[in-house]
Amino acid sequence: MNLEAVIREAKPGDEGAIHQLICGLAEYENAPNEVTNTIENLHSHLFDEKICSALVLEKNDGIIGFALYYTSYSTWKGKCLYLEDFYILPEERRFGYGSILFDKVVEIARSSGAKRMDWQVLDWNEPAINFYKKKEALLDAEWINGRLFF
């Protein structure tokens, strides 16, 4: 990776920049109005309640990408890691940052003793699907998501 970009754990104060990237990803996924999570809640979830963790990709003192994950569970496998969001600003793609950030999450999953790492990708998001294929991921369209909103 170019020396000007670094990956580090998110720290208090990063939540505003991460929230902005979350909104950017929602826009890319054609769902800009779906983000009801607030910057304040994100701060609390990451740093007080510690429901989830995040890595940020920083370049010239700006956050240009992030990965947010949490401990999940499989009755079949045991403890797992779920990669909830993984995003690099469009103008910062094609330099290999995404690959290094993804590999870093894989490393965290392995070293935490997770048996599996999971995520989801939209079926029309071809660049992302190709990216995950290169990572030798299993891509399985046999499952339908069920959701209830409160």
Place this chain on the structure above:
Amino acid sequence: MNLEAVIREAKPGDEGAIHQLICGLAEYENAPNEVTNTIENLHSHLFDEKICSALVLEKNDGIIGFALYYTSYSTWKGKCLYLEDFYILPEERRFGYGSILFDKVVEIARSSGAKRMDWQVLDWNEPAINFYKKKEALLDAEWINGRLFF
């Protein structure tokens, strides 16, 4: 619900019966060899590490069904509840137990402040899909699961 069946939180000692039901569900999903999780690990995950929680459905001193869930996270919504497994023994279906067990998990999700409850269903599992439709769940096949195994 028939008075002979009760829903209660899983307690130490239930892990063997729950593990047996997990294997039953894996068989129904055509993946009996996929279960590598052990009874001992399940005990630790539920009662020591508390990565996940479970409800059991008990009838005549036997466990005939269970629901296993954990706190998950949505960058868009905030804190969520993920229903990882939900199973009733085939011979105990059609009495409405599944509906009451599912509703109990929904109640737990709501009262915990979760913004959304998620689960997955196999695209060929028509009885389950119809069950979730009756629960007015959103069923969304637009997402593909990505997985890496360790």
